[in-house]
Amino acid sequence: MEDAVKLRILTLRDLDAVTEIDYSLLGKKRREYWATRLEIIETSGVPSLAAEINGEIIGFILGSASGWEYGIPENVAWIDTIGVKKEYQRRGIARLLFNEMVSMFKKVGVDTVYVFVNWRDLDLLQFFEKMGFKKGEMINLELRI
Ligand SMILES: CC(C)(COP(=O)(O)OP(=O)(O)OC[C@H]1O[C@@H](n2cnc3c(N)ncnc32)[C@H](O)[C@@H]1OP(=O)(O)O)[C@@H](O)C(=O)NCCC(=O)NCCS
Numbered sequence: 001m002e003d004a005v006k007l008r009i010l011t012l013r014d015l016d017a018v019t020e021i022d023y024s025l026l027g028k029k030r031r032e033y034w035a036t037r038l039e040i041i042e043t044s045g046v047p048s049l050a051a052e053i054n055g056e057i058i059g060f061i062l063g064s065a066s067g068w069e070y071g072i073p074e075n076v077a078w079i080d081t082i083g084v085k086k087e088y089q090r091r092g093i094a095r096l097l098f099n100e101m102v103s104m105f106k107k108v109g110v111d112t113v114y115v116f117v118n119w120r121d122l123d124l125l126q127f128f129e130k131m132g133f134k135k136g137e138m139i140n141l142e143l144r145i
Helices: 012-026 031-043 093-107 122-130
Strands: 005-009 049-053 056-064 076-084 112-115
Touching: 005 093, 012 031, 012 056, 012 076, 031 056, 049 093, 056 093, 076 093
Parallel strands: 076 112
Antiparallel strands: 005 049, 049 056, 056 076
């Protein structure tokens, strides 16, 4: 499987494909949301990535390593989103995307990666645990207004 998968940089031209994958995973069409997200990935410090098979996008990862933002130190990066089409899951695609992003993070001096996961998203939790993530030092504070 891995041989057939090509990783490349994700761009705004992938808006339709990303919107469809997100829709198939979460059941909501969020084209405008993804348009905004894909517009800003070029300022994320590292490229976001698409995984393709035969020219079709089957997964993607968005990450950011913009050290200057919000006073966050330069050694810290974030995985913002990762998604793989249902019919291609459990074949190592997310692992491939993740490993490539980590190697790009390392090249820009990152040594710690953060990710926010809803505790109900078991697939994501189990995936990130498998990639070596542990519960971090930060806690999520929330105020309803
Ligand atoms: C989490 C997700 C990205 C994993 O993608 P994937 O390509 O299937 O992951 P991989 O095949 O690379 O998995 C690597 C390892 O992670 C673990 N893992 C991945 N998905 C898992 C799951 N659903 N349950 C348990 N473990 C899982 C396994 O240990 C797996 O290795 P194995 O298959 O050899 O056991 C995918 O399930 C997904 O896209 N879920 C929806 C995420 C979402 O809602 N994103 C926001 C919208 S875009």
